[in-house]
Amino acid sequence: MAVPDVTVVVISFNDADRLPRAIRSVQRQTLRNLEIVVVDDASTDGTADAVAALAAKDPRIRYERLEQNSGGCSAPRNRGMDVAQSPWVMFCDSDDEYDRHACKNLLEAAERLDADVVCGTAERVDVATGRTRRWRPEVHESERVEDGLEAFPELLNDTITVNKIFRRSMLERAGLRFPEGLLFEDQLFTLEALASSRRVAAIPETVYLWYVDRLSDEPSITQSRHEVRNVESRIEINRRIDAFLQAQGLGALRQIKDLKFLRHDLYLYLSSILEADDDTARALMDRLIPYVSAMDLGPVWKVRPGLRVAIYHLLVDDLPGVRAAMAMVKWASVVGESIVREGDREYWGCSHLASGPPAGGRLARDWLDLADVQPLRVPFSQRRFLHEVASMDYVGGVLSARGTTVDYDGTLDAVDSLELRFVAGPGRVVLAVPAQWEATSGAVRAWRATGPPAAVDPAPLAAHERGTVMLAMARGGVVSALPVRACTEQAPRVEIDHPGTRVTDGPDLLAVGPYDFGAIGWRAAASPAVRRSARRRASRRSAPVIRSLLALAATIRADILPGLVQRLGLLLPARNLVVLDGAERRDDIRAIGEALHASRPGLAQAWAYRGAVPTDVPSYARAVARYGLRHQWLMVRARLWLDDGTSPLTVRRRRSTRAVMAACDVPVHRIGLDDPGVLVSPPAVREVRRRGGRTTSVLVASDWTADIIRPALAVRGPAAVVGQPRADRAAQVLRSGTVAIAALRAGLDLPADRRIVLYDPVARASAVPVSDFDLDAWAGALGAHCYLLVRGPAGLDVPARLAYAVRDVRGAGDQADWVAASDLVISDYSSVIGLAAALDVPVVCFEPDHDTFVRRTTGVYELQVAVAPVVMSMESLVDEVSSWLDDPIAWDALHGPGRRSFAQQRCAPADGQSAARAAAVVLDEGFA
């Protein structure tokens, strides 16, 4: 064979089990013309045999063995470089894998871009869960090539060796070797290689699968001890990097490298200090302090506040202080120290605030300033209290737990009640045990929970169901519920009987143990007795006769019963019954159901729910599972169906049954047969036509929306103009005046000292959810004056550190309540604009994807009035909201008339009577 295009150096030490996987991933590269040099660091297991077996079938594989074990990665990689024959070299570790196209993607990029080093994307694969995360994605957003490292300093954030290709002539010219005898050798080597390169590049393609065993990756005591040894290596490598940058005259890069050291390397050790025993923690601190103290600490002002506070406590050699601050960083922004407000600034209230020494040329109070977090401005229900659990026992059916809570704002005296909860997802409290405060020392309050666990939601535990253990504190009708936490090693491990209902062979225990981010979690488990009986039953079920009987039963249930049920129901006379569909999602249906009950209490109602039945179904309504046999039975018997375009199309309608569709939204973007996204899909078109065809009448907001909705949804029946029923309650609140509005806001735990702004955009039908709403920019510019509620989109990440200015309300509460409680609504092409207009709440449209959405994907209806100012970028959004804040009256003089004329002509202003009108239409249709 001619000269290979690439040499891949695979290094291994006593890893004969995983090494073949790594080698095979190189063998099956789409680049065929390569050589594979396996360097064995003097393994004592079957490594040599494993390689020989593969090499026998593939002449591209060569085997090199070091005489004695080097104890690191450097010596084997150096040997691999020495024997390489091709112009390009890559490195792979025995426990990882290449992506199938790694070599080709890197080689082609290197040749096409004429670069000496090309850096691909590594993906970290969690061995336990199989989940993957891109490593340093910000470096790999898209292909980029630059003349030298100084033009591309971001590469300093990705200094692993295994995701890169190196030009060998460059390495040889610069005389580069991996430093032997040190860990973290790749940081130094990569940096030297990047700095010696004429051109450097990054590509977005995934090239490397980096398997991470999270259990051993998470700091545990054993690993922390190990880290005492490797922290010395880490610091030595950093000293050498510093010296190299100095010598090469690359001092400008030092700040970037230092920031990476603080954010990544130092962060890891400080995390270990949070979890480690005192001796280990001390040892880590002793080694870190000299290096960090000697650093130029300029970049520290760019790290997040909790880490900055922890670094200060490291510099002043305060171990408990480091731990309290790191709890904030590691444990989802919980506050483990009292917070002091001075003027309009908030500070970490430790003993150093008053008297601590300066560090890095800045005063202690600068280090302890929490202007970016502002824990005291966070509303009670959103505050991140640190609840730590010290012990938990379950004996004789009684649970007892003790722990502490940091009362960082000094207000927990006012808590009305305290409860330990075992929670699974929103709205499902599986168990609860009452708790009380005990002694208080400083800001730390002790609490104790005792009693037999009560099943709050008695539904049976699902297999694999899991959740967290929370401490719930109620204060004036508002509840704060946050996980109780503990370091991994101190986490309580107990099993608690589930007192609710059980299914045969289903789990009957809650097994408590450590969870993510220091939180204590639980998972459903089965006791030995249940497991035994489940096994017995399963073995019986596997008998062929039983199995075919079970299959037959399943067929009957799925294929035959629905037809029989429907046919039988149609033979019986219709009942005075309304079946409502969609009550859980959309407030129109629910409001109409309530109005129906008010005007005719005797009329039976059945409400269909997808998934779990909520707890707030009114007593007069019968809740049924959507698509279930009971739902179908009630539908064929009912005189009238009321839905919002979601009821099952497979149910037959008797000729006398009326089907009323509530389409009370004000359409802004194109819907139904006007939406190109629907038109391109024949099944979607058929569904719209079938649904429209069987609808006997449609409830709409206005004449204008009727003209859009009837053809778009292919509704043959007449339209009845009713308004927007879900706006009724909100309209009544707004009409009742400031006291009622204040009560609504207090009930939602919204701050009274700021303007409330709601962000409620339309859900995008996009394969890759993106959001251009920059919450950091928003909080920085407007956080002091506005409290932002985020009701969408799905892809927008709402970080806990912004809790003082931003709250995630996706999936919570009624849309109309949020709108009514807001001073301003930010939307785009959503029908919420019609709701806000009807309630006369100001609107701004934030449309960074205006051209794409309006011209390419969905399109909008011609509204013919300027309802709201439209802004296309985050900057202009901030400007627009600022001008509204500066002078709301002048702003409204400009934009109010358009909105009000839109409300008048297109949506009908909310008068609180829409649901009553809708109910009258329904009664008239079906029950006159």
Next chain:
Amino acid sequence: MSARVVIAANTIDEVGGAQRVAHVVADGLARRGYAVDLLGIAPYLPPHDYALDPRVRRVTLMSHEWPAPPKDLGFRARHSRATKQRLATRSLLRAEAVAGLAALLADGPPGVIVTTQLWAMEHLAEVPHDDWAVVGQYHSSFEAAAAGRDLARAIGLYADVDLVTLLTPADADAFRRAGLNNTTWLANPLAFWPAEPVAVRPGDTGTVMFLGRLAVEKGAGFLLSAWGLVAGEFPGWTLRLAGSGPDEKSLRKQAAGLPAGADRVQFSPPVADAEGLLREADLFVLPSLTEGLPLALAEAMASGLPCIATDCSAGVRLLSRDGAAARLVPRADPAALGEQMAALMGSADDRAALGRRAREAVRPYRADLVMDEWEALIARVLR
């Protein structure tokens, strides 16, 4: 070195864009000395006769037409004898195709296989082909793939092949973001390059041309609606719809009921000679809801015709140079389409200028230039 190349398509007998491309590529590679097999999985009746270099071996693997899957009608239909027979036929034909493909690959040295569609790749996946380099193609836009079921299917089938060719850089990027690590882009070659562009006819008469299947995704209904809005102003113009398809009847009905210009709508059957048909046009409209890199538009542009297209795919944006070489309008929007039609029908100068830009914009898609890229691609995957 001229390797063996197998081009595998779902069918090679049908009249359609993907089939035309397969024939042009097979023909071009054969002329450049490659040993080319042009392979169809299923026959299509009646077969269309494409011009093709005689050195290309044409093979169809299934002996009968591929029956559509049985519809999910209910318990009785699902358990009927007809359904069972149909399922049995499908599995027999599938086995026949897989065996035929294995035999064909074994008949000669390994080289490069190009699968033009996902269904062809599904068959290849069942045949050992480790020695072969595989190029997977996808001929729709990323948006279309994401809207339907194709995206997950494409990622599952194509993750391991040597290269996946998409139609535009934007599509290649989108597929990469969605999880493919081996994407590149390669435009479809034009089947012809008219020596002379179509002459622009001044005056008050002309023909608006539509060329494509009469099916909902091609959007002829919106063109008819737009025509109805503007035809009254242009009594000398006619609208011609060349094509056939499931919606023909409803479109004829819609045309007859138009408020204006109903008498000037002509329907004509599809033709093999697109080049000749385009010579009779003065304005070309592509009103599709979904497209890849539409050949009909590219050919109209190559003929120097002024074109209006819906902004429905990255391919349309690429051909039209983001609206500079062909006018773009939103999908399913007759008012916007009518407005652009009226503007061009009313100005021979604008038509001439747009037509000149159009022909220049699609010059890179001339078959000889695209075939150079094909040769580079083959060298790339064999490396």
